[in-house]
């Protein structure tokens with residue numbers, strides 16, 4: 001068997017599935033979806049219970065809990081302001097989390113791992129809608145290149161383990177997401193929760209205007225996180241190949257148009 005023709009696994013509903021980052025936007029949606037379709041044996045740890053940047057703690061966790069499947073939705077995440085203000089945190093924490101989790105998952109017998117990246121891995125000038133083949137074809141968007149480099153390393157790590165160890169690690173690249181358990185921080189969040197908060201506060205206070213950053217002309221593709229979770233479970237159950245997979249809505253909207261969404 002080559003690295004690229006691994007047969008998709010038949011998952012038992014009692015399979016031990018570790019959802020890393022289960023309290024976040026994506027992780028909580030994945031947990032909802034897994035439970036809805038009948039998975040009964042989810043392994044969940046908050047950041048305070050298990051710091052995934054701590055290599056020895058991660059090894060101990062995997063050696064004791066022995067998950068069979070892993071969905072890696074734990075990461076240092078934020079919008080454009082957070083990414084450009086804390087570049088060291090974004091590159092270092094993400095490299096640490098994903099390196100620890102991917103390597104321990106392989107070493108402690110996990111059958112399959114799904115790594116979550118982001119559409120920011122693509123070059124700034126990639127054609128839109130962005131095909132997977134655009135990866136590493138040009139310079140990145142400077143505001144989040146540190147985060148993007150970590151995510152590209154995650155894809156490459158999954159591919160490397162697939163090739164060298166014939167291990168079933170796959171990667172999904174979601175577009176901009178929204179939904180329950182999003183981060184509504186006034187500066188560090190993504191645009192949709194930031195604007196929801198700002199418009200709500202303006203309504204409550206009776207403010208006459210709301211500030212939206214930038215020109216409003218950038219385009220983004222938005223996807224409800226429950227649709228992403230559906231895709232993640234589908235990929236876990238059905239997809240097994242070397243290439244990363246984009247997950248989006250296929251419809252781009254301008255930031256300006258969000259005012260009337």
Ligand SMILES: NC(=O)C1=CN([C@@H]2O[C@H](COP(=O)(O)OP(=O)(O)OC[C@H]3O[C@@H](n4cnc5c(N)ncnc54)[C@H](OP(=O)(O)O)[C@@H]3O)[C@@H](O)[C@H]2O)C=CC1
Nearest residue numbers: 021023024025026046047051052074075077118174176177
């Ligand atoms: N939000 C978006 O628009 C998009 C997100 N993605 C990707 O989806 C994934 C999840 O993002 P999202 O759900 O939005 O992020 P959130 O910030 O909502 O959630 C991140 C989760 O990671 C956990 N976490 C962070 N650091 C650590 C750590 N050191 N140890 C253990 N757990 C940790 C947090 O735990 P706790 O809650 O316990 O602190 C939290 O549950 C990321 O890989 C991101 O790149 C991709 C594209 C778009």
Ligand SMILES: C[C@H]1O[C@H](OP(=O)(O)OP(=O)(O)OC[C@H]2O[C@@H](n3cnc4c(=O)[nH]c(N)nc43)[C@H](O)[C@@H]2O)[C@@H](O)[C@@H](O)C1=O
Nearest residue numbers: 078079080083118120144176189190191194212213214218
């Ligand atoms: C998913 C993706 O998310 C991040 O990339 P991003 O798409 O640039 O995300 P964003 O939601 O922060 O901004 C989208 C657009 O919206 C504009 N904008 C207007 N007003 C606000 C505002 O109030 N807040 C924010 N955050 N943006 C605003 C903002 O100027 C930008 O043009 C990555 O860093 C990375 O984390 C990643 O993977």
